Amino acid sequence: MKNKKLNKWMWKWHFLSGIIALPFIVLLSTTGIIYLFKDTYEQKDVLSYKEVAVTSKSLSYQQQWEVAKTQTEQHLSSMVIPKADNQATEFVSGMFETHHSLYIDPYKGVATGIIETRSTDMYKVRKLHGELLLGSYGTKIIELIGSWMVVLIITGLYVWWPKDSWRLKSYFIPRIKSGRRTFFRDAHAITGFWLSALFLLILAGGLPWTDVFGGGFKWIQEQTQTGYPTTWNSYSQNNYAQGTEMVSLDAIVEKANSLQLPGTVSVSFPKSEKGVFSVQNTYYKDLSKQSKYHFDPYSGKLLKEHTWADVGILMQGRMWVMAFHQGKFGQWNWILMLITSFLLLAMSLSAIISYCLRKRKNSLGVPKVPKKFSLGIGMCIIIGFLCLLLPLFGLSVIIILIFEQLRTYRKSVTLN
Template identity: 25%
Template sequence: MIGSKSFYMSVWRWHFFAGLYVVPFLIMLATTGLIMLYSTILERFQNPDLYQVEHVTDQAISYEAQYELVMAKYPDDSISRFYLPAAPEEATRFQVQTEDGTLQVFVDPYKGEVLGDLSISESLYSWADNTHGTFMIGLTGDRMIEIAASLTVLLILTGVFLWWPAKGQSKLKAATTISKKNGRVFWRDLHSVIGVWVAIILLFFCISGLSWASVWGGKLTQAWSTFPMAKSASSVSSTLTHEDLNVKGLKQIPWGLEQAPLPESTAKGPTSITLDHVIADAKTMGFTQFQVHFPRNDVGVYTATASTMGKDIKNAWDDRTIHFDRYSGSVLADVGFMDYNWFAKSMAVGIALHMGLFGVWNLILCTIFASSVILLCVSGLIMWWKRRPNASLTLSPPPMPKNFARWKHAVWFLLPISFLFPMAAIAIISVVSLDRITNFVAPKFRNLWAK
């Protein structure tokens, strides 16, 4: 059955229909992914006067004093986050929530002055991230992208099947040979060679990307993988989760904690501990590079996070989040990489790889991969265009197998994907229905037109 021509045609037909929907999304995801890889580097390069201080001395003012400087500069706004400078010559950064969005505010700790601010909400990274995740149309875009990522899994499996060499043929030759002939044969070989080399990486990117999606991620894998904060902290919020520590356009909280409720301060006191107190305790507990999130209300907590998701560290195994009581300074919860379940651990490492955070080699690999995906999509479109009948304005899909039983066998072949990815199941059922309707109605219209 699997070796028959009818089955091959069925798989090719599925590959075509999946690609028809997926290709525009893959091009968008690869392009915005490239933008996100380099936008932060570009921002630092364009704003050295904000990220770097001119003169480094031994007389830096305290972090609490820097916090008060920002408060005085933005009296009607709230400060949500502090970034520990990575080097003495770096400015201290705070995140400030305003009515118009989120700002990144820079402070010179030696001169004791605010250097300026940059918008996070309107940054190139924020635009690319919003497009990458929701197509800038909210939940509808999220669902559309989830369908595309789910169908990409189908595209990978059918693509590898179509590429697979016949018995006795060299797999290495098939994975490295591109015809020198012009025309569709060249583009077919280019498409096949790129596809088979990026297949595993593309599958990895799909799974790690789907883990952020609202259905497969939010309702299934992330909900199941979330750290049980209520078992660790004596008191947790009924309304606020770790995801509330993120700002729009910038996810910096570890994936396995996003849906976990935030602990609450249990001690009572007239004043909170200082930012310097939190930073000193975090350093004593082994933190090196990290962020501090400020309490959100009277029973809120100070939260110190060091994670690859927040781009504080490059090694996911060093992920760590600690919550401090805002009045007593006592540790309410301490969650590290080893406390995650196996899927959350995989995501901590996978997201770092996905975002190119493991170093220059990772950045280069992601760049090559994203560029290859764009070329893969473009070559597929060119190959389809060259296969079309001259002057035809139809989609011109691969022909329906004469033996429809083989088409049904191909559908059974897709069931594992349907079970694993609910949004893919909806798309597959829709394609089957539309294809049957089209093949039933089209001949009648042709006969009617002929009369």
């Protein structure tokens, strides 16, 4: 049997958090659906730059690198090794927002085009999805909404759970003959029940991108040494003879090809005289097959090899949930994310419709909690844990408590 007073308290906070969060959830699910089609939407432009006519002889990768340097003012950081003879060679500069892809025709030695991440339509969709086009302030708003979505799921499960027993079909089929409000409420609740674990997994994949939670997660990784090893992204060597000529980029590409790495393989260029050539592959279908190799730029000798096993467990988990969030694990993952996003949108809209049908004039319809109700130790522990896990949620709880205390104080002053 459920605690009736606790159920009313849960229902109140599910209601209040839903009123605040639902408009944002509708936006997040809509932009998420759009962004899932990023590769398809941008494929036309990419192919127009990437596909080239094959002629008798191509320039060396070293020569293409030299050509690329003359075609952009950006500092080139890496090159993606083409997978076919009819593909232009992609030279990359910058990361994330400053990411540029410059394509060089290996036969004509000219640039076929350049894609600047900031200038794409999907970049704007991603910024709307992740920060409401408001920069760091928007990121924190999204993080706060994501934190309260966890509360929505937990309270929603408790409120929906049957008081004693239900018929089996009530777990699957909304009641149609009990009126529109009941139908939309059931549609919202049943969908939320069956997808609650999946929603939490998707939220886990989105929170690492945030400022406060994401920053704290990175700090824990550093303190526990469960992230990337320090030599994964930054490696330098001192045993080199000054004035010695570097090996050609073609020699490094040959070594990279001999490794037979799956997925997209790229070569990062030395950042200084002490820098190295680095070869790595991106393979979302099986993250465990990703690796990184550092080569001496003067002798071509392998200096350091990293496999997925060298990556800390927190980083492995983080990369997995983030890739899952983006539907990167293959068609099954993409389809699952698309369906889930549509169901989240439908679930949110059904909640809004149910509320509008329930709401009385001149009233928000906030559920009432018995005056004598008090939280038990167990609930206080759960709330405290969530406050520590989700700092912005914790901050909002403190603000709510202060507001409630002020409201109670004003009432007592007025009565006296």
